[in-house]
Amino acid sequence: MKLQNNVINAENLNENNTLSVVQDKLKPGETIILDVGYNYFHQADKLYEMLINEGYYVRKTFVNGRNQLLVAQKDEKHHMY
16 A cells, blocks of 8 residues: 655644644545644644544654654554554
8 A cells, every 4th residue: 555645834733723634635545744843832742632532543753853743544444553
């Protein structure tokens, strides 16, 4: 299965905006990378909890000094490892 990676700058998005962006952009079998940035206000942790509660697969990563969240849909066919 080939995953297409979409990077979204989530540094300036609040929780509600982020959820609507993920719902609009994320298709089954794809992964979205939310680039949260430097996490000054623990935004990555808040978005992580919110997306987990909404039923998404979420993994926290730290790349080049920036916090990122990898987000994929949970379903029977697609899994994030």
